[in-house]
Amino acid sequence: MGAGALGCLYGYLLQRKFEVVFVARGKQFEALKRGLKVTGLVEDFVRVNAVDRPCDADITFVTVKSYDTEEVAKSLRNVDCGIVVSLQNGIGNEEILSTYLGRVLGGVTTYASNLIDYGWIEFAGVGETFIGSMDGKICEDVLVVVEVLRECGINAEAVSDIVRRKWIKTVINSVINPITAILRVRNGAIVEIEELWKLASAVLREGEEVLKAMGFDVELEEVLKDVVTKTARNRSSMLQDIERGKRTEIDFINGAIVRKAEELGIDTPYNRALLLLVKSLEKFLTKCRS
Numbered sequence: 001m002g003a004g005a006l007g008c009l010y011g012y013l014l015q016r017k018f019e020v021v022f023v024a025r026g027k028q029f030e031a032l033k034r035g036l037k038v039t040g041l042v043e044d045f046v047r048v049n050a051v052d053r054p055c056d057a058d059i060t061f062v063t064v065k066s067y068d069t070e071e072v073a074k075s076l077r078n079v080d081c082g083i084v085v086s087l088q089n090g091i092g093n094e095e096i097l098s099t100y101l102g103r104v105l106g107g108v109t110t111y112a113s114n115l116i117d118y119g120w121i122e123f124a125g126v127g128e129t130f131i132g133s134m135d136g137k138i139c140e141d142v143l144v145v146v147e148v149l150r151e152c153g154i155n156a157e158a159v160s161d162i163v164r165r166k167w168i169k170t171v172i173n174s175v176i177n178p179i180t181a182i183l184r185v186r187n188g189a190i191v192e193i194e195e196l197w198k199l200a201s202a203v204l205r206e207g208e209e210v211l212k213a214m215g216f217d218v219e220l221e222e223v224l225k226d227v228v229t230k231t232a233r234n235r236s237s238m239l240q241d242i243e244r245g246k247r248t249e250i251d252f253i254n255g256a257i258v259r260k261a262e263e264l265g266i267d268t269p270y271n272r273a274l275l276l277l278v279k280s281l282e283k284f285l286t287k288c289r290s
């Protein structure tokens with residue numbers, strides 16, 4: 001559901017063994033009717049079953065941007081969508097999906113894909129995929145989804161701490177994504193420029209404080225350094241959105257941290273500033289285009 005960069009990558013890998021339907025829209029739907037081109041780690045061109053509305057399924061992987069989740073959740077009510085798995089970044093998607101649908105699982109993936117053009121993705125990185133239920137139980141649905149992914153050669157693991165993992169990934173994204181998007185730099189700049197590392201550390205500390213108050217006591221400095229170093233040449237997804245004049249997922253990343261911090265009585269001035277800056281940038285770019 002949402003056959004963009006990540007959805008097409010998962011669809012491509014899953015159709016090695018299973019029947020997959022790619023739910024797309026607009027120009028992407030038109031292009032996928034002709035086929036899917038994959039470059040990067042794999043060079044391929046395959047026929048795919050592309051449709052422009054949801055359909056019945058045993059498992060539905062939700063891969064739209066977070067700001068489209070509610071609309072998608074509503075449209076999935078009209079079909080039997082089976083087990084629903086969010087592979088999205090940010091906080092709140094599973095909660096939105098659960099408002100409208102049953103059997104919703106959370107997912108965290110570090111597989112990487114870029115949309116080069118309509119109907120064309122770059123398979124940019126093999127990673128890991130963690131699947132879990134939001135209440136922490138490793139139920140039958142979790143095991144089924146993990147088995148399906150593994151059968152297709154996707155590195156997948158059933159976990160009992162998906163909420164914690166989602167928050168950790170969100171805190172890492174809350175540092176890298178807005179800073180790179182505002183300054184229009186690649187991820188590596190965060191460790192290469194001393195002042196940026198100072199800023200990144202301050203944002204990170206706020207995220208860690210919120211996580212601690214939630215009961216997730218984690219030290220993320222080494223994790224942040226590792227992600228930045230391994231993705232040094234990347235243009236973060238938020239930077240790419242800003243460059244394309246698209247809306248970003250800031251409300252579900254830094255916005256989620258700010259809201260949780262307010263609930264817990266914690267002040268997060270750096271996160272608030274980044275949130276306001278990226279939201280201003282989105283508005284400014286929209287104005288420039290019109």
Ligand SMILES: NC(=O)C1=CN([C@@H]2O[C@H](COP(=O)(O)OP(=O)(O)OC[C@H]3O[C@@H](n4cnc5c(N)ncnc54)[C@H](O)[C@@H]3O)[C@@H](O)[C@H]2O)C=CC1
Pocket residue numbers: 001002003004005006007023024025028052063064065066068071072075087088089090109110111112113114115237249
């Ligand atoms: N691209 C990547 O490597 C990774 C992405 N993610 C997360 O996965 C999610 C998706 O990211 P991308 O694939 O990069 O975004 P994307 O923008 O390439 O793909 C989303 C697709 O969903 C489509 N869509 C939205 N509403 C729809 C609807 N109602 N019906 C049909 N199609 C609809 C959009 O047109 C778009 O093609 C985000 O939350 C992102 O943060 C997570 C890990 C890696």
Ligand SMILES: CC(C)(CO)C(=O)C(=O)O
Pocket residue numbers: 173176177187227231234235236237238
């Ligand atoms: C890890 C990182 C920052 C890699 O670019 C990412 O997840 C993103 O760009 O959204």
